[in-house]
Amino acid sequence: MASNVLGNGEFSFDNKRRTGLPKIQTQKTDDENVVCHDDSATPVKAQTLDELHSLQKKKSAPTTPIKSPHVFGVAVSEEERQKQQLQSISASLASLTRETGPKVVKGDPARQAETPKVQHPVHHHPTPTLNVSDSGLKFTHILYNLSPAELYEQAIKYEKGSFITSSGALATLSGAKTGRSPRDKRVVRDETTEDDLWWGKGSPNIEMDEQTFLINRERAVDYLCSLEKVFVNDQFLNWDPNNRIKVRIVSARAYHSLFMHNMCIRPTPEELEDFGTPDFTIYNAGQFPCNRYTHYMTSSTSIDINLARREMVILGTQYAGEMKKGLFGVMHYLMPKRNILSLHSGCNMGKEGDVALFFGLSGTGKTTLSTDHNRYLIGDDEHCWSEHGVSNIEGGCYAKCIDLSREKEPDIWNAIKFGTVLENVVFEDHTREVDYTDKSVTENTRAAYPIEYIPNAKIPCVGPHPKNVILLACDAFGVLPPVSKLNLAQTMYHFISGYTALVAGTEDGIKEPTATFSACFGAAFIMLHPTKYAAMLAEKMQKHGATGWLVNTGWSGGSYGSGSRIKLAYTRKIIDAIHSGALLNAEYKKTEVFGLEIPTALKGVPSEILDPANTWPDKKAHKDTLLKLGGLFRKNFEVFTNYKIGTDGNLTEEILAAGPTF
Ligand SMILES: Nc1ncnc2c1ncn2[C@@H]1O[C@H](COP(=O)(O)OP(=O)(O)O)[C@@H](O)[C@H]1O
Ligand SMILES: C=C(OP(=O)(O)O)C(=O)O
Numbered sequence: 001m002a003s004n005v006l007g008n009g010e011f012s013f014d015n016k017r018r019t020g021l022p023k024i025q026t027q028k029t030d031d032e033n034v035v036c037h038d039d040s041a042t043p044v045k046a047q048t049l050d051e052l053h054s055l056q057k058k059k060s061a062p063t064t065p066i067k068s069p070h071v072f073g074v075a076v077s078e079e080e081r082q083k084q085q086l087q088s089i090s091a092s093l094a095s096l097t098r099e100t101g102p103k104v105v106k107g108d109p110a111r112q113a114e115t116p117k118v119q120h121p122v123h124h125h126p127t128p129t130l131n132v133s134d135s136g137l138k139f140t141h142i143l144y145n146l147s148p149a150e151l152y153e154q155a156i157k158y159e160k161g162s163f164i165t166s167s168g169a170l171a172t173l174s175g176a177k178t179g180r181s182p183r184d185k186r187v188v189r190d191e192t193t194e195d196d197l198w199w200g201k202g203s204p205n206i207e208m209d210e211q212t213f214l215i216n217r218e219r220a221v222d223y224l225c226s227l228e229k230v231f232v233n234d235q236f237l238n239w240d241p242n243n244r245i246k247v248r249i250v251s252a253r254a255y256h257s258l259f260m261h262n263m264c265i266r267p268t269p270e271e272l273e274d275f276g277t278p279d280f281t282i283y284n285a286g287q288f289p290c291n292r293y294t295h296y297m298t299s300s301t302s303i304d305i306n307l308a309r310r311e312m313v314i315l316g317t318q319y320a321g322e323m324k325k326g327l328f329g330v331m332h333y334l335m336p337k338r339n340i341l342s343l344h345s346g347c348n349m350g351k352e353g354d355v356a357l358f359f360g361l362s363g364t365g366k367t368t369l370s371t372d373h374n375r376y377l378i379g380d381d382e383h384c385w386s387e388h389g390v391s392n393i394e395g396g397c398y399a400k401c402i403d404l405s406r407e408k409e410p411d412i413w414n415a416i417k418f419g420t421v422l423e424n425v426v427f428e429d430h431t432r433e434v435d436y437t438d439k440s441v442t443e444n445t446r447a448a449y450p451i452e453y454i455p456n457a458k459i460p461c462v463g464p465h466p467k468n469v470i471l472l473a474c475d476a477f478g479v480l481p482p483v484s485k486l487n488l489a490q491t492m493y494h495f496i497s498g499y500t501a502l503v504a505g506t507e508d509g510i511k512e513p514t515a516t517f518s519a520c521f522g523a524a525f526i527m528l529h530p531t532k533y534a535a536m537l538a539e540k541m542q543k544h545g546a547t548g549w550l551v552n553t554g555w556s557g558g559s560y561g562s563g564s565r566i567k568l569a570y571t572r573k574i575i576d577a578i579h580s581g582a583l584l585n586a587e588y589k590k591t592e593v594f595g596l597e598i599p600t601a602l603k604g605v606p607s608e609i610l611d612p613a614n615t616w617p618d619k620k621a622h623k624d625t626l627l628k629l630g631g632l633f634r635k636n637f638e639v640f641t642n643y644k645i646g647t648d649g650n651l652t653e654e655i656l657a658a659g660p661t662f
């Protein structure tokens with residue numbers, strides 16, 4: 001600051017009128033010498049805080065298309081492409097009663113500064129102005145294919161129960177529903193599905209009519225359009241490029257968007273540019289219930305599939321697994337039409353290219369055992385088997401994490417990091433350290449992560465024809481052997497039976513294990529009669545020379561309560577011996593009742609546990625339990641005795657004979 005001593009002895013500042021403190025020079029002046037030099041950092045190139053904040057985010061989204069933009073061979077501008085994309089989303093969200101799509105706009109409504117492009121409603125018919133409701137006047141902001149980081153921010157800002165855990169995962173709550181609701185699943189019965197689908201006793205397809213579907217669809221769409229913003233994911237299913245399905249997921253929660261980002265196949269920016277019209281669309285309005293006065297509704301939850309419209313509506317449940325398994329059901333319809341078998345199985349491949357499938361109901365070990373540090377992971381839950389081999393349907397894994405331990409399941413443990421959705425887990429308030437043993441919210445705690453979070457994932461997730469088909473059963477009765485080698489008829493018998501017995505609640509004292517039979521180890525997801533899938537599996541196993549195995553990942557030394565669950569380390573040894581071929585050439589003996597071939601010895605596993613008859617201290621209790629289970633199998637199979645499996649009459653006979661005899 002320059003100052004002068006005036007001739008008259010008075011002290012004066014440059015600015016002659018002393019009306020306050022001297023003006024501080026902030027602008028650089030010509031006279032460099034008067035400014036004190038501070039060379040520790042160059043000043044930011046911003047005039048305001050807003051400007052400073054705008055510097056933080058670099059626009060990586062290309063303003064010029066990645067590829068030269070062509071639609072059906074005609075060049076389109078980037079602006080036109082963006083417009084088409086918004087039009088497509090507006091059309092997806094169109095009300096069927098007002099025959100218009102909402103006004104949609106891209107981007108977060110919280111970011112006022114950005115003036116986003118608006119897409120006006122799609123008018124199928126000229127709508128009289130008198131008919132305009134308030135919904136026609138508002139905008140719905142579209143958060144399109146956000147990145148995990150953006151979705152984290154959305155979840156943490158706006159969704160109660162969202163937190164970052166100490167390992168970087170996003171902890172979320174799925175609300176009242178912490179598992180699937182198979183009794184609330186509905187499938188539209190129309191001309192298309194009437195003959196093709198499996199209806200009636202034992203079928204998971206509970207019918208609804210087209211009109212009711214449209215009522216629920218309208219309810220979901222109205223709910224979604226009433227929100228300030230919705231998330232839209234455009235992604236793929238199936239790593240087989242010839243049979244890839246384009247899916248669009250419209251949802252209200254960042255949690256749902258991140259879950260599907262992880263679980264479906266993520267398109268590259270180029271693939272997203274020419275995504276076009278989706279093959280199938282999910283409307284997830286899970287926070288909003290269905291109307292119980294609506295025909296066919298028996299609760300406030302409804303998961304509705306309309307194959308003709310290629311749409312699924314979710315009302316009244318926020319459990320994210322509903323979306324992934326709903327799409328799996330759709331694949332169980334679409335793929336067999338192309339002579340491709342859809343499988344509820346995990347899948348991995350050895351260094352020599354030997355592929356194994358792991359079938360089993362929920363909690364039997366598909367995810368745990370297909371995630372094997374010594375093998376390439378193709379996928380943990382949903383696959384296709386075509387003429388060319390196997391392909392994963394999904395782009396991620398969905399692991400159970402109750403009692404998860406770093407020692408026993410290191411790859412899954414390490415996959416729970418930034419980007420992973422952790423559902424319904426409990427964590428320490430301050431450190432955000434997850435307690436995987438805590439069942440306070442649910443026993444069905446889950447982690448959803450992209451498949452590349454597993455270090456030895458095989459990308460692309462495809463492989464040659466399977467060599468081994470492993471059927472997993474978690475037998476809480478403790479009578480099935482830890483491993484049995486199956487012939488083709490036995491494989492089919494156990495595949496159609498789809499047995500497991502878990503213990504429902506562990507808190508309220510000891511409970512009887514209850515047997516569950518779920519055809520094709522996934523009755524909740526199949527669309528056609530089980531024998532259709534079984535015939536395809538038999539044909540493929542025969543053609544490619546695959547061996548079937550039955551592995552009990554459940555109890556040994558007694559039923560639940562007296563025995564204990566087979567150590568994961570032993571099951572892994574058994575699986576290793578199947579993969580290596582060692583078990584194929586072992587010495588075998590036959591068990592009574594189920595007639596299963598069991599090895600007499602296996603490296604790394606105590607021989608006495610290989611035959612359950614040895615491990616039960618009470619021999620009579622063992623025999624009684626074995627007969628009881630045999631009876632349950634027989635009773636369950638009654639509904640299938642009138643069906644022919646494939647074109648081979650002999651095989652049908654053999655399958656019927658492959659069940660328990662007593
Ligand atoms: N012997 C065993 N084999 C397989 N899993 C076991 C075994 N013992 C305990 N488990 C546990 O059982 C659960 C199996 O679940 P998971 O692999 O997610 O099943 P799925 O994918 O078939 O639903 C995991 O929590 C795993 O740690
Ligand atoms: C997601 C599920 O799959 P699984 O338990 O088979 O892993 C489910 O059944 O809801």
Ligand SMILES: [Ca+2]
Pocket residue numbers: 366367380381398399400
């Ligand atoms: Ca699983």
Ligand SMILES: [Mn+2]
Pocket residue numbers: 344361362366381
């Ligand atoms: Mn599964």
